[in-house]
Structures are given as structure tokens and as C-alpha cells.
Amino acid sequence: MGAAIEAVGLTKRFGDFTAVDHVSFTVEEGEIFGFLGPNGAGKTTTINMLITLMRPTEGTARVAGHDVVAEPDRVRERISVVFQDPTLDRRLTGWENLWIHGRLYGIPGDELAERIERAARFTEIERWLHVTVDRYSGGMMRRLEIARALLYEADVIFLDEPTVGLDPQTRAKIWEYVRALRREGLTIFLTTHYMDEAERLCDRVAIIDHGRIVAMGTVDELRSIVGGEVVYVAVDPPGEAERLAEAIRREGLGSEVRALNGTVSISTENAAQAIPAVVSLASSLGVGVREVRYRTPDLEDVFLHVTGRSLRDEEASFFDHVRMRRMARMRRAGR
Ligand SMILES: Nc1ncnc2c1ncn2[C@@H]1O[C@H](COP(=O)(O)OP(=O)(O)O)[C@@H](O)[C@H]1O
Numbered sequence: 040m041g042a043a044i045e046a047v048g049l050t051k052r053f054g055d056f057t058a059v060d061h062v063s064f065t066v067e068e069g070e071i072f073g074f075l076g077p078n079g080a081g082k083t084t085t086i087n088m089l090i091t092l093m094r095p096t097e098g099t100a101r102v103a104g105h106d107v108v109a110e111p112d113r114v115r116e117r118i119s120v121v122f123q124d125p126t127l128d129r130r131l132t133g134w135e136n137l138w139i140h141g142r143l144y145g146i147p148g149d150e151l152a153e154r155i156e157r158a159a160r161f162t163e164i165e166r167w168l169h170v171t172v173d174r175y176s177g178g179m180m181r182r183l184e185i186a187r188a189l190l191y192e193a194d195v196i197f198l199d200e201p202t203v204g205l206d207p208q209t210r211a212k213i214w215e216y217v218r219a220l221r222r223e224g225l226t227i228f229l230t231t232h233y234m235d236e237a238e239r240l241c242d243r244v245a246i247i248d249h250g251r252i253v254a255m256g257t258v259d260e261l262r263s264i265v266g267g268e269v270v271y272v273a274v275d276p277p278g279e280a281e282r283l284a285e286a287i288r289r290e291g292l293g294s295e296v297r298a299l300n301g302t303v304s305i306s307t308e309n310a311a312q313a314i315p316a317v318v319s320l321a322s323s324l325g326v327g328v329r330e331v332r333y334r335t336p337d338l339e340d341v342f343l344h345v346t347g348r349s350l351r352d353e354e355a356s357f358f359d360h361v362r363m364r365r366m367a368r369m370r371r372a373g374r
């Protein structure tokens with residue numbers, strides 16, 4: 040079969056707005072591949088093209104060996120999808136949701152009952168199967184949706200922001216299920232705006248911003264784009280960050296120097312050497328130093344490095360908050 044997913048120049052325009060802009064990537068069989076990017080980056084639109092719900096404006100993609108435009112039915116036979124927003128019927132029990140879905144997919148009754156049992160065991164929702172979904176927590180609904188995606192034997196599973204708004208324990212559980220699926224040989228394509236999720240879960244990550252892939256590789260490969268270590272210097276007053284950053288660049292004290300929100304970040308091969316030099320430079324400029332920290336770069340640093348912006352968690356959690364409230368409202372309304 041070759042690659043599980045192969046996208047070449049995949050593009051989606053809505054009118055004159057380009058939501059996905061010539062993305063090319065390959066996902067190998069048995070890999071957990073992550074699309075990491077902020078809200079509006081084009082993650083869901085990419086998934087929609089890969090799962091044959093949306094026709095690409097340009098470019099091509101093959102999923103499980105089949106072209107998404109020429110052979111959509113063949114693609115659909117090989118994939119499972121967990122959508123970003125829950126698509127469960129809240130008036131029905133978990134079991135009923137699974138049963139209806141399985142019957143729609145033509146799974147014979149005897150076999151379906153068995154598969155429901157297996158999927159429910161895998162996602163640890165057995166005890167909740169006969170409760171109506173309007174009484175489920177967000178995490179329970181996610182598990183039920185994953186169970187639903189496991190009713191038929193797909194080669195590739197798509198998970199669109201699988202852990203948005205979930206508590207840390209539930210997120211860890213979902214990561215565990217995803218890893219278990221990989222062990223069974225499935226290929227997993229997931230999107231996320233959570234750095235830690237991409238970092239801990241994915242074999243390879245594509246960072247997507249404004250519809251473009253701006254960096255791609257294993258987490259270690261992405262880290263190495265930034266360099267060995269990142270030093271953060273919080274200055275006082277915050278408005279002086281840019282002036283200090285400029286002086287650091289002039290003195291060549293770091294390979295990549297940025298000022299953001301009153302903090303200067305400096306990429307360096309040797310933090311132990313850079314820190315005293317930067318502090319003494321700040322003091323000679325009369326810029327106060329409030330705090331100095333350093334660490335090996337994470338994906339947030341990589342994102343900052345390749346986009347010049349921060350993949351801001353505040354913004355993301357604001358959207359999560361809105362979404363969770365909307366879900367709670369829908370649950371209450373019994374929709
Ligand atoms: N059907 C549509 N019509 C017009 N614009 C759309 C449509 N779907 C998505 N967009 C826009 O495309 C961009 C990418 O959206 P999306 O793929 O949902 O991003 P993400 O999933 O990364 O948050 C956003 O600016 C969004 O508003």
C-alpha cells in the first residue's frame with residue numbers, strides 16, 4: 040500500500056480566502072502524525088479534504104492508497120473519523136448510538152454486538168453504555184466517539200482535536216488509547232493546538248499556520264531548528280525588551296533573538312555562557328532584569344521561531360471555553 044496518507048500541494052480556497060495553501064506531506068503506515076496549529080490554521084479543512092468531505096481546490100491526496108477525488112468510496116472504506124465537535128445523538132444511550140452507526144455501515148447484528156462490546160471495553164465505557172448520552176461528561180462522549188470509530192476495521196483513523204477541553208486524566212487516557220491503536224498497526228492522523236499533546240503523542244508533527252506547513256519532522260528534529268537551549272529574560276520595564284533584544288543581536292550573543300510581551304528569548308548553544316553576558320549587557324543599558332530562565336526548546340519555541348508569534352494558550356483556552364459552554368448548553372437542551 041505504501042504511505043498511509045500522501046498529500047501533494049493540497050489547497051482549499053473559500054472564495055478568495057485560502058484556508059489550506061499547498062500542503063504536502065506523507066504519513067507512513069503505523070505512524071501517529073500530528074497537525075499542530077492555532078485556531079483557524081486550516082487543520083479541520085485539511086482533514087475534510089482527506090476524508091473526502093471537501094473537494095480540494097488544487098493538489099491531490101491519497102489515503103490508504105486511494106485518491107480522495109477519484110476514489111472517495113474506496114477511501115471511506117478504509118478510514119474512521121472522530122470529528123472536532125461531538126456528533127452523537129444525546130437522547131440515545133451510548134449503546135444505541137453505536138448500534139445505529141454500525142447498522143448504517145452494514146455490520147450484521149451478531150457481529151456488531153460483539154464489536155460494540157470490544158470497542159466499549161477498549162475505551163472503558165462499558166458501565167455507561169446503557170445511560171443516555173445527555174448524562175455523559177465531555178470525556179465520556181469522546182470515548183464513545185472513539186469506540187464508534189473502532190466499530191469497523193479502518194487502516195487510518197482521523198482525530199480532530201481529540202482532547203479539547205478535557206481534564207488532564209481524561210486526556211492521558213485518550214493518549215493511551217491512541218498509542219494502543221498504533222500498536223495494533225493503525226495509522227493515526229490527529230490535529231491539535233496543544234503543544235504537549237503533539238510533543239508526547241506524535242511520531243511526527245507538521246506545524247501549520249495560516250494554511251501552510253511551516254515546519255515538519257519528529258519532535259527532536261523540530262527542536263533542533265531552534266538550537267540547543269533557549270534563554271528567557273524578563274525585563275523591567277517590559278517596554279525595554281526590544282531595546283535589549285537589539286543589543287543582544289548586535290553583540291551576537293544568540294542565534295535567534297526575539298522580544299515578546301516584555302520577555303527576550305535567546306536561542307543559544309550554551310546558556311551558561313550566554314546568561315551572564317546578557318545580564319551584564321542589560322545592566323550596561325540600564326534595563327532591569329526581573330527573571331532569567333532557560334530550558335531546552337519545546338514546540339512552543341519552535342512555533343515562535345518559525346512564525347514569529349506565540350501559539351498562545353490563552354487564546355486557545357478561550358475558544359475551548361466557548362465550545363465547552365456551547366456543548367453544555369446543547370446537553371441541557373437535550374439536543
Ligand atoms: N466553509 C467555509 N467557508 C469559509 N471559510 C471557512 C470554511 N471553513 C473554514 N473556513 C475558514 O478557513 C480557516 C481554517 O479553518 P479550519 O480548517 O476550521 O481551521 P482549524 O481547524 O485549524 O481551526 C478559518 O479561517 C475558517 O474561518
Ligand SMILES: [Mg+2]
Pocket residue numbers: 082083084123199200
Ligand atoms: Mg478545527
